[in-house]
Amino acid sequence: MPTPAASNHSAGPEELIARLESSHCPREAKLKALRDLKNRIIGNRTKKLAFLKLGAVPAVVGILSSAAAIVGRGGDGENLEFHESVLIQSAATLGSFACGLDAGVKAVLDAGAFALLLSLISHSSEKISDASARTLRMIYHSKLAPKFDFLLEKNIGFLLSLLNTENENLTCLGASIISHSCQTPSEQQVLNEAGVINRLVGLLGGSLTQKDGSLEALAAIIKNNQEIAKRLTETGNGGELNTVIELIKDKNPRTRLLACTCIVSLRNSYVPCFHESGHRNKLVLVLSELMDDPSQVGDEAPFVLSDLISQKEDMQKIAYEANAIEKLCEQLSKGSLTPKRLEGVLLALADLCSKLECSRDKVLNSKVLTSLIQALAHERAAVRQASANLLRNIARSVKNLSAGHFMNEDVVLPLVRLLLDSSTSVKIAALGAISNIVVDFNTQKRLFIKCGGVKQLVHLSQSMDSNVRINALWALKNFSFHVDNRCKEEILLELSTSSMASLIGDPDPSVQVQALALIRNLVDGTLNSIEYVFGEDCLLLHAIGRQLRHSSSAEVLTQAMYTMSNIASGNEHHKEAIMTQLFPHESKDMENILIKHLRSVNSQLLTAAAWTIINLTFPGSPGTSGRVAELRSKNVVAELKNMVDDPCLDARLRIRTALGQLMMFIDA
Amino acid sequence: MSLFWVVIRQTAQRHYMAKKLVTMVDWEKKLNDVKVRREDMNKLVMNFLVTEGYVDAAEKFQIESGTEPDIDLATITDRMMVKKAIQDGNVEDAIEKVNDLNPEILDTNPQLFFHLQQQRLIELIRNGKVEEALEFAQEELTPRGEENQGFLEELERTVALLAFEDAANSPVSDLLDMSQRFKTASEVNAAILTSQSHEKDPKLPSLLKLLILVQNQLDEKAIYPRINNFPTATLEERTV
Numbered sequence: 001m002p003t004p005a006a007s008n009h010s011a012g013p014e015e016l017i018a019r020l021e022s023s024h025c026p027r028e029a030k031l032k033a034l035r036d037l038k039n040r041i042i043g044n045r046t047k048k049l050a051f052l053k054l055g056a057v058p059a060v061v062g063i064l065s066s067a068a069a070i071v072g073r074g075g076d077g078e079n080l081e082f083h084e085s086v087l088i089q090s091a092a093t094l095g096s097f098a099c100g101l102d103a104g105v106k107a108v109l110d111a112g113a114f115a116l117l118l119s120l121i122s123h124s125s126e127k128i129s130d131a132s133a134r135t136l137r138m139i140y141h142s143k144l145a146p147k148f149d150f151l152l153e154k155n156i157g158f159l160l161s162l163l164n165t166e167n168e169n170l171t172c173l174g175a176s177i178i179s180h181s182c183q184t185p186s187e188q189q190v191l192n193e194a195g196v197i198n199r200l201v202g203l204l205g206g207s208l209t210q211k212d213g214s215l216e217a218l219a220a221i222i223k224n225n226q227e228i229a230k231r232l233t234e235t236g237n238g239g240e241l242n243t244v245i246e247l248i249k250d251k252n253p254r255t256r257l258l259a260c261t262c263i264v265s266l267r268n269s270y271v272p273c274f275h276e277s278g279h280r281n282k283l284v285l286v287l288s289e290l291m292d293d294p295s296q297v298g299d300e301a302p303f304v305l306s307d308l309i310s311q312k313e314d315m316q317k318i319a320y321e322a323n324a325i326e327k328l329c330e331q332l333s334k335g336s337l338t339p340k341r342l343e344g345v346l347l348a349l350a351d352l353c354s355k356l357e358c359s360r361d362k363v364l365n366s367k368v369l370t371s372l373i374q375a376l377a378h379e380r381a382a383v384r385q386a387s388a389n390l391l392r393n394i395a396r397s398v399k400n401l402s403a404g405h406f407m408n409e410d411v412v413l414p415l416v417r418l419l420l421d422s423s424t425s426v427k428i429a430a431l432g433a434i435s436n437i438v439v440d441f442n443t444q445k446r447l448f449i450k451c452g453g454v455k456q457l458v459h460l461s462q463s464m465d466s467n468v469r470i471n472a473l474w475a476l477k478n479f480s481f482h483v484d485n486r487c488k489e490e491i492l493l494e495l496s497t498s499s500m501a502s503l504i505g506d507p508d509p510s511v512q513v514q515a516l517a518l519i520r521n522l523v524d525g526t527l528n529s530i531e532y533v534f535g536e537d538c539l540l541l542h543a544i545g546r547q548l549r550h551s552s553s554a555e556v557l558t559q560a561m562y563t564m565s566n567i568a569s570g571n572e573h574h575k576e577a578i579m580t581q582l583f584p585h586e587s588k589d590m591e592n593i594l595i596k597h598l599r600s601v602n603s604q605l606l607t608a609a610a611w612t613i614i615n616l617t618f619p620g621s622p623g624t625s626g627r628v629a630e631l632r633s634k635n636v637v638a639e640l641k642n643m644v645d646d647p648c649l650d651a652r653l654r655i656r657t658a659l660g661q662l663m664m665f666i667d668a
Numbered sequence: 669m670s671l672f673w674v675v676i677r678q679t680a681q682r683h684y685m686a687k688k689l690v691t692m693v694d695w696e697k698k699l700n701d702v703k704v705r706r707e708d709m710n711k712l713v714m715n716f717l718v719t720e721g722y723v724d725a726a727e728k729f730q731i732e733s734g735t736e737p738d739i740d741l742a743t744i745t746d747r748m749m750v751k752k753a754i755q756d757g758n759v760e761d762a763i764e765k766v767n768d769l770n771p772e773i774l775d776t777n778p779q780l781f782f783h784l785q786q787q788r789l790i791e792l793i794r795n796g797k798v799e800e801a802l803e804f805a806q807e808e809l810t811p812r813g814e815e816n817q818g819f820l821e822e823l824e825r826t827v828a829l830l831a832f833e834d835a836a837n838s839p840v841s842d843l844l845d846m847s848q849r850f851k852t853a854s855e856v857n858a859a860i861l862t863s864q865s866h867e868k869d870p871k872l873p874s875l876l877k878l879l880i881l882v883q884n885q886l887d888e889k890a891i892y893p894r895i896n897n898f899p900t901a902t903l904e905e906r907t908v
Contacts, residue, residue: 035764042767043774043781046811092771099775134772207865252862294818295778336817 011036013054020059031086034063038093048101057097057107061116064090068116071128088131091117095135098142105142114139114146121162121170133169140176148181150190163199168207175200175213182220191221192228201240208252215247215258219265229270241266245279248286253297257290257304264308280315283308284322291327291345302328302344306351313355320359325352329366339380346375346386353393360397363390364405376414381423388418388429395436406437407444412451419456424465431460431471438479445483449490454479458494466508473503473514480521488522488529497536504543509553516547516559523566530570533563538577541567545581549593554602561597561608568615572623575616579627582612583634594631595639603648610654613640617661628665637662690892692905710735712871719861719870721748739866743769747860754853759788766856773863780859782812782819786826787852790843793829801830 011019011033019025019033037056041048067086070076075083094113097104108114120132139145149155162174178196182188191197200221203214222229232241247259260283287308290301305324309315319325331337331345352359375387395406406412415437418430434457438448448454457479460472480491492500503515519540523530533540548560568578582594597609613636616627631637640659646652690698714735717726723744726737746769753762763784766773774781785808792801805827813823825840832838842848858868876898883894893903 038771039764039767042763042771043778044808044811045815092767096771096775099772208862209865 013051016040017051017054017056017059020056020063027082027086030063031082031089034060034086034089034093038089038096041093042096045101048097048104052097052103052107057094057104058111060090060093060097061108061111061113064094064113065116068120084125084128087120088127091120091128091131091135095131095138098135098138100138100141102142102144105139105144108135108139109144109146121173126167130167130169133167133173137169137173137176140173140180143180145180148177150182150187156190156194160194160196160199163196163203168210171203171206172209172213175203175210175217178217179213179220182217185225188221188223188225188228192231197221197228197232198240201243204243204247208255211247211250211255212252212258215244215255215262218244219258219262222262222265222269224269226270229266233266233270233272248282253290253293253295256286257297257301260287260290261304261307264304268307280318281322284315284319284324288319288322288324288327291331299338299341299344302341302348306344306348309348310351311354316352316354316356316359319352320356320362325349325359325362325366328352329363329368332368332371333366335371339378339383342375342378343380343383343386346372346383346390350386350390350393353390353396357397357399360394360400363394364397364400369411373410373414376418381421381426384418384421385423385426385429388415388426388433391415392429392433392436395433401436401439404440404444407440407447409447409451411437412448412453416451416453416456419453419460424468427460428467428471431457431468431475435471435475435478438475439481445479445487448479449487454487454490455494458491458499461495461503462499466506466511469503469506469511470508470514473511473518477514477518477521480518482521482524485526485528488525488532491522492532497532497539501539501543504540504547509551509556512547512551513553513555513559516544516556516563519544520559520563520566523563527570527574530567530574533567534577541577541581548581548597549591554600554605557597557600558602558605558608561605561612565608565612565615568612569618572621575618575621575623575627578612578616579630583630592634594634594636598636598639598643603646603651606643606646607648607651607654610640610651610658613658614654614661617658617665619661619664625665628662631662632666637666687888688890688892690890692893692903695893695903707735711738712875714738716870716872718744719867721751721857723748739864743864747857750860751853751857754784754787754856755849757791757794757849759784759791759852762856766860769860770863773859777859778812778816779819780855782816782822783852783855785809785812786822787849789826790829790848793835794844798830805830 016033016037019029020037025033037051037060041051063086067083067090070078070083071080071087074080094108094117098108114136117132117136121129121136123129123132148159150159159174159177162170162177165171178191178200182191197218200214200218203210205211206214222232244259244262247255248263250256250259263279263283284305287301287305291298291305293301305319309319328345328349331341332349337345349363353363372387372390375383376391378384378387391406391411395401400406415430415434418426419434421427421430434453438445438453454476457472457476460468461476463469463472476491476495480488500515500519504512504519506512506515519533522532533544544560544563547556548564551557551560564578564581567574583592584590594609594612598606600606600609613631617624617631637659640655640662643655644652644659646655710729710733714726714729714733714737717729718737718739718741721744723741726741726744729735730737730741746765750762750765750769753759753765763774774784789801789804789809792804809823809826813820826843828840829835829838829843832840835841836844861868879895886892887894891906893905895901896904
């Protein structure tokens with residue numbers, strides 16, 4: 001006969017809590033209420049949250065402490081079994097609150113249950129020990145758990161005592177402590193020296209939870225630790241590693257995922273291991289298949305795939321050939337993904353498109369651009385960042401850029417909106433995407449201005465965060481390449497001469513590089529463009545000259561020199577101004593920076609210097625002979641003659657051209 | 669023309685002869701040469717009894733054959749009580765028992781938990797407790813759909829039971845079948861077995877499936893005495 005539902009639900013939540021808290025409530029009724037609570041919340045996230053709000057956890061912790069005290073005293077002459085039962089039920093209830101719910105973990109920790117539970121795991125009654133260990137394990141699955149200090153010797157002893165038992169709950173607790181708290185190389189080393197790894201590998205042959213727990217713990221000890229990874233893969237340990245490899249084929253999806261995570265961790269820590277293509281293919285195939293799993297396993301799989309292929313073109317190729325892109329795009333177009341899964345899919349796709357043109361093509365052909373653009377406006381910052389990064393990587397495709405697939409309002413507007421995002425990382429990701437998209441070979445750049453893009457970029461170039469400044473200037477630099485004068489005017493309208501000058505003199509050299517490169521692009525074009533640097537009493541020209549004279553960074557000097565060379569391609573007035581910058585009238589003893597830079601070990605810099613000379617001594621210009629004479633008197637000709645056999649082809653070409661032009665006037 | 673027919677006949681015979689013929693005598697001799705250990709057979713039987721939950725039989729078999737079960741028999745009793753509770757329609761009782769056995773099972777198996785709640789609703793409807801059912805659906809089932817969008821479709825089907833006056837003749841009447849109870853009971857049984865790190869399926873069916881597969885494959889290459897009737901497992905000689 002079915003149990004009448006009414007009797008168990010006669011008590012509303014508030015009443016239930018009241019019974020637990022009341023000191024007048026008879027013990028048996030309290031135990032019944034406790035079991036009732038436990039059975040209501042297990043598996044039921046909604047109820048857990050509701051009961052948390054009503055203060056259930058402190059009430060249960062109170063019951064746990066008094067029961068533990070009574071049991072510790074031997075039952076106070078009463079029914080010991082009864083009190084043990086109360087203890088077990090309250091521990092189990094707390095465990096359920098903490099299971100997969102950070103708010104629950106916080107409540108349990110705040111109520112002060114941690115130390116008590118820790119003391120209970122060594123209780124003689126296996127049921128009590130089990131229930132407490134299980135609850136602690138739930139807590140350690142959360143980031144909120146207190147950090148375990150592995151560097152204390154007695155703590156290692158305690159950990160080993162957990163790992164070396166036959167009891168499943170205790171060993172799994174040990175493993176979860178490691179997974180949670182092992183972070184630094186010294187902690188990894190301490191655990192390795194204590195022989196923990198061998199024990200964990202032994203547990204791989206145990207129960208399901210032991211397998212999963214050990215894999216997670218192993219991955220934590222190996223992560224980014226080349227020494228440990230290397231020692232594991234060396235001969236003698238091969239057998240143990242094979243166990244991990246076998247687990248890639250385990251029937252439980254979570255085990256497969258954790259085994260993959262472990263192996264990826266090993267590969268990333270010590271590259272030569274698992275280098276055979278057979279293993280690499282298998283890893284990719286297993287991870288691809290796991291992405292179809294509807295549970296949390298499927299959410300996490302793309303992250304592991306990303307770890308496997310990130311920065312590695314050969315792995316990306318293998319993944320491409322295993323049809324990873326189709327799978328990921330399928331997920332993306334399905335829609336209604338959990339935020340975590342969406343983030344993972346976008347991340348993995350971004351990695352796949354980072355170096356391979358074929359991947360970018362495939363993604364664009366899969367018609368997921370709309371979903372991608374939608375993700376740019378997602379409520380979660382990590383998703384917005386991932387989708388902007390994916391867009392940035394796809395936009396590395398020159399073919400699609402020049403076909404104009406990106407310079408339209410659908411793409412540009414959401415990206416420009418992201419420039420106002422509250423998260424800095426999202427801003428930087430958007431700047432990356434914009435930097436690529438504005439390298440547009442058509443004349444659609446006006447659209448970008450219309451969408452407010454230039455205004456925002458200029459605004460961000462004044463940001464307090466140097467990373468943001470660098471990326472904003474980079475985008476502006478790309479935008480201004482070969483752009484028409486009207487667009488240039490817009491940029492300078494927004495970005496005043498004085499702000500430009502201070503960016504050229506920015507404390508961060510990387511900012512200086514981008515600022516100079518921007519100016520270089522701005523003055524590259526018609527005579528009007530060159531006039532910009534002469535505005536406000538040659539403010540910008542002087543700023544550039546200052547860097548040329550004082551900077552020690554080859555990158556900065558190269559950009560400055562190229563800017564000078566662009567200016568020198570202008571009219572007489574421009575050329576003379578450059579001569580003045582290179583050889584100031586005031587001090588005859590000032591260092592000859594032209595020679596200095598011609599002598600640079602950096603090929604780009606000396607090539608730029610040669611270009612400057614070429615432009616200054618352009619044969620068709622009226623004042624050239626005067627400039628040639630001055631250059632000769634400054635020993636530039638002699639210097640060039642010494643450089644005609646420079647190893648760098650480009651440099652050699654320009655030096656010879658420059659020399660040729662100079663000699664034309666000298667010989668004449 | 670006769671030469672032509674000779675060639676045809678010979679070709680046909682050769683084609684026929686391409687499949688190796690094995691007589692009953694030869695086949696039985698080959699079979700006798702294969703050694704199978706008694707302990708392995710006992711283990712298979714024990715595995716079947718334990719997985720399916722035949723506790724008393726398993727205990728007796730343990731005594732009579734000396735075969736050790738790979739699970740603590742006490743846990744089988746607990747598991748069988750859960751199964752029975754569901755098959756009797758006492759889902760709430762079953763949930764309590766599962767939680768006593770291992771509180772992690774329902775906490776880490778959202779799909780199983782959803783199916784148990786679904787079964788509770790079905791039982792309420794079966795007993796004509798419509799108002800309670802409505803309340804239950806709202807209180808317990810809707811949150812499952814909110815927590816996990818993947819359940820929405822099944823949720824809609826289940827709630828549809830409430831919409832029909834004569835649920836037994838509605839498009840969703842299959843939910844009221846006893847088979848639905850067995851399905852849920854089976855799911856719980858599998859989850860408990862998995863949590864105890866035991867295989868949720870017995871080995872015996874896999875062996876029989878392998879036998880069928882291998883015989884089918886061998887059929888393409890040979891003619892030999894086949895097993896067509898598993899309960900009797902008699903070899904049937906092929907007549908040519």
